[in-house]
Amino acid sequence: MDYNTEVINRAATQLAEMFKNIVISQQQGGQGIPAIAQIESHMREVLRQIGLRALGQFLSAMQTTPASEIPCACGGTLYYQRMREATITSVFGKTSYTRAYYAGCSCQRGKSPLDEQFGLKPGAVTAGLAQLLALAGIEFSYDQSPKWLQAYLLFEVSENTVRSETEQMGALQEKQEEGLIQRSQDETYLQERQRMPGPVVPRLYGSIDAAKVRIEPRPKRGQAPEEHEDWRDMKVLCWFETENVPPAQRSARQRQQVERQQVALRAKNLRYFCDIRGADDFGKLLWATGCNLKADLSPELIFLGDGAVWIWNLVAKYFPNAIQIVDWYHAEEHLEIVASAAFPQDPDRTNWLEGVTQALWDGQVEQVVAACKALAASCELARKAAHYFYANAERMRYDRFRAAGYMIGSGTVESGCKQIVTQRLKLPGAQWTITGAVQTAKARAAWLSGHWQTLCNLRSALPLAI
Ligand SMILES: [Zn+2]
DSSP states (O other): OOOOHHHHHHHHHHHHHHHHHHHHHHHHTTOOOOOHHHHHHHHHHHHHHHHHHHHHHHHHHTOOOOOSEEEOTTSSEEEEEEEEEEEEEETTEEEEEEEEEEEOOTTOOOBOHHHHHHTOOTTSBOHHHHHHHHHHHTTSOTTTHHHHHHHHHSSOOOHHHHHHHHHHHHHHHHHHHHHHHHHTTOHHHHHHHHHSOOOOOSEEEEEEEEEEEEEOOOOOTTOOGGGGOEEEEEEEEEEEEEEEOOGGGOOHHHHHHHHHHSOOEEEEEEEEEEEOOOHHHHHHHHHHHHHHTTGGGOSEEEEEEOSOHHHHHHHHHHOTTSEEEEOHHHHHHHHHHHHHHHOSSTTHHHHHHHHHHHHHHTTOHHHHHHHHHHHHTTOHHHHHHHHHHHHTGGGGOHHHHHHTTOOOOOOHHHHHHIIIIIIIITSTTOOBOHHHHHHHHHHHHHHHTTOHHHHHHHHHHHHHHO
16 A cells, blocks of 8 residues: 555645644643654544544545445345444444445345455454454453553453454464365375375474363263362464574584584474364374375474374374484483482482483483482382383484484474463463363464464455355
8 A cells, every 4th residue: 555645745734733732731731742652642542533523534535435235145125224333343442434325135244345355344443453352361361461462552452352353363373274184085185195295395304292271171960060170281383394494693502502412493484283182183184284284295294293193193194204203302301300219319320311311312212211210129119110101112213313314302393382371371370161262372383483463464355155
């Protein structure tokens, strides 16, 4: 859009003049000069009022002389009734406009072509406001969101509106994912893709994790709500690539990594997907999103996980050629737990831990298993750890993985779980329905994956599709 600077200048001059006169008359009345913050906030409010009126007037002005009849979607005819007022809530607040209203078709439906033309739904929020509300909703708890929005937008929005707009974004994301799932089960598409794969990512990573979400207890007869607390696993999947970190940008952890590994890697192009579903259904999402990224065609596909059996089962089922790696930090943590449990005191604890950590780092998993087994008789945690290292031995050949330049532990998906689940779904007082938790998480994942604009575009087209 090209703006007419002259019109803007003229309006600005008028506004400046108005404020100058107010301040002068206040001074004459004995009041001092107001602080700039005060001027700013008043000017924002005035600009909002201008926007409110301008938008309403603009929409009314776009109504051309109405035709006496127009075709109805059902195939019948709609007849012009009258000019009718409608209210919408835009980024400026609640605003009204007038447009032609048609009715009289045998299908009983009426409509205003202007609303369709601009994608407006009377009584609802505009797409422009919807995306701002949803942006607050993925970041703040629903009861806190209105407070933040009031500060930014200068008008009140209800908690329920923020919730429904955020969930709407999540629902749009879900719909996109369903589309991907359907396509990933279509033989023709899969064959076509094999035949003409196009560019693929040479080294692609996948990472899967889960975190608990508290689902609103529905009181059962004769039971106090706390007796059946309901926690569900929100599974989080992250696809990513890696790049070398330039020395100046390295974090303390990355500097440590370089000292040990001679190279600092960081994740880029992160794409998060999440859901509260059983592993089988989550596997469909894993395959569908992987398919979309051509993960199966990637010459090197690497999966990082914490060692949970369901994760490796899914990876083996859908991406049998992938390299499986147990996240280094998880493996290391197991050793720390054993050390604390088996050795009450230093230096025994540190000596043992240093030895096994070095062995693990060198890919000598059998040595680690033996060290844990030696403690198994007197320490249950050591016995469990021995089993854990034994079962995951091939996923812990860190010497080989490091030599190949693979990322062996990034916290990438963990931070995905943290960013999606902990930071938003576990906010104080947060209680969820399954749908509410899933849709809010999906909207948040879309934002973190740089997929937000796509959802906004879909949201813009929404009222037209109804
Ligand atoms: Zn009709």
